[in-house]
Amino acid sequence: MSSPFSINGGACVAMVGKDCVAIACDLRLGLQALTVSNNFPKIFQYGDNVFLGLTGLATDLSTVSDLFRYKVNMYRLREERNIAPKTFANLPFICGFDSIGCIDFAADFIVSGTATDQLYGMCESLWEPNLAPEDLFETISQALMSAVDRDALSGWGAYVYIIEKDKVTKRLLKGRQD
Amino acid sequence: MEVLLGITGRDFTLIAASKAAMRGATILKASDDKTRQLNKHTLMAFMGEAGDTVQFAEYIQANAQLYSMRNETDLSPSALAHFVRGELASSLRSRKPYNVNLLLGGVDPITHKPSLYWLDYLAALAPLPYAAHGYAQYYCLSILDKHHHPDISLEQGIKLLTLCIDELKRRLPVDFKGMVVKAVTKDGIVDIEFDDDKVVKSA
Numbered sequence A: 001m002s003s004p005f006s007i008n009g010g011a012c013v014a015m016v017g018k019d020c021v022a023i024a025c026d027l028r029l030g031l032q033a034l035t036v037s038n039n040f041p042k043i044f045q046y047g048d049n050v051f052l053g054l055t056g057l058a059t060d061l062s063t064v065s066d067l068f069r070y071k072v073n074m075y076r077l078r079e080e081r082n083i084a085p086k087t088f089a090n091l092p093f094i095c096g097f098d099s100i101g102c103i104d105f106a107a108d109f110i111v112s113g114t115a116t117d118q119l120y121g122m123c124e125s126l127w128e129p130n131l132a133p134e135d136l137f138e139t140i141s142q143a144l145m146s147a148v149d150r151d152a153l154s155g156w157g158a159y160v161y162i163i164e165k166d167k168v169t170k171r172l173l174k175g176r177q178d
Numbered sequence B: 001m002e003v004l005l006g007i008t009g010r011d012f013t014l015i016a017a018s019k020a021a022m023r024g025a026t027i028l029k030a031s032d033d034k035t036r037q038l039n040k041h042t043l044m045a046f047m048g049e050a051g052d053t054v055q056f057a058e059y060i061q062a063n064a065q066l067y068s069m070r071n072e073t074d075l076s077p078s079a080l081a082h083f084v085r086g087e088l089a090s091s092l093r094s095r096k097p098y099n100v101n102l103l104l105g106g107v108d109p110i111t112h113k114p115s116l117y118w119l120d121y122l123a124a125l126a127p128l129p130y131a132a133h134g135y136a137q138y139y140c141l142s143i144l145d146k147h148h149h150p151d152i153s154l155e156q157g158i159k160l161l162t163l164c165i166d167e168l169k170r171r172l173p174v175d176f177k178g179m180v181v182k183a184v185t186k187d188g189i190v191d192i193e194f195d196d197d198k199v200v201k202s203a
Helices: A058-079 A118-125 A135-151 B052-071 B075-094 B136-149 B153-172
Strands: A010-017 A020-026 A029-031 A032-039 A041-043 A051-055 A095-097 A103-105 A108-113 A158-164 A168-173 B002-006 B012-019 B019-025 B025-030 B035-039 B040-049 B100-107 B116-118 B125-127 B129-131 B179-185 B188-192
Touching: A010 A118, A010 A135, A020 A041, A020 A051, A032 A103, A041 A058, A051 A158, A051 B025, A058 B075, A058 B125, A103 A118, A108 A118, A118 A135, A118 B136, A135 A158, A135 A168, A168 B153, B002 B040, B002 B100, B002 B116, B002 B153, B012 B040, B012 B100, B012 B116, B012 B153, B035 B052, B040 B052, B040 B075, B040 B179, B052 B100, B075 B100, B075 B116, B100 B129, B100 B179, B116 B129, B129 B136, B136 B153, B153 B179
Parallel strands: none
Antiparallel strands: A010 A020, A010 A108, A020 A158, A029 A032, A041 A051, A095 A103, A158 A168, B002 B012, B002 B129, B012 B179, B019 B025, B035 B040, B040 B100, B100 B116, B116 B125, B179 B188
């Protein structure tokens, strides 16, 4: 229980759909079994269509997200344009990193956090190729909600982002508050 | 067994800290003030390893005051909270990290919005409507979950705080010698008279 990865808890998931991607996180911040906050988002935006979801030790989420914000801001000032690599420009694209920087390019979905096992199970059974934005929203939401209900260290609501070519939709899922 | 409590309301933030300064099983002082004022409308309460606490708090206090003098403007509670987190986070990965838990309460000088920040020794930062540190979390958070409302007045806030402190007196195995209570409002920080001699009967 005292592994840094499971002190604060949390869950993130991302999925690919047809001409869209989705990314979602839970909202819990805990200290072992005690819930300290039920409004602690774990997804950060770095451009019009660039999102980063982080799980693990809460202090490192803040440190890493703040450092990336600084670096992206410096990039934007230096280059006088938004950070929009070719890969991000048109292609719906998701990838994951583990804590030592090993990159995981996935064609279907990425999961992370203390509810990893549950999320893999839900994603394996619910996800299918070429989901339209609304269907992708339903799929990722059901996957995340079902997964965090089986993890004591995650849950207490969720944010879901649906990223399309021309727009981003953010929705709050209330979820179980117990 | 140190107690730190914070409650926000409509136009104030209440901060309370236990008065006992302990070393092992001994109470060295029964009138300890575990708070430091950072600027006109920001107050920080701290608990943790003896020595680290006051050293870190006064380092933050000095830097907040230096900023106010240099720029003739105070940092907002949010800015201060993130500054404190940065200092604590870099200390965490140093040879000798500070072992300090903090509550930072304030009222924004421009918007007059009250705020409360919870920071633990790992430098995890969470903005909260009400917060506690130490064993007090296990007794008080559930009381606050049930009775807190973001729109409460200062009087209601003090009542709610009394409810929490009564429960701590009833359930904590050691005497924490009462509480220092301070309120941050748009007009600054005021000491709140708090009756420490009230006896709470156990079941």
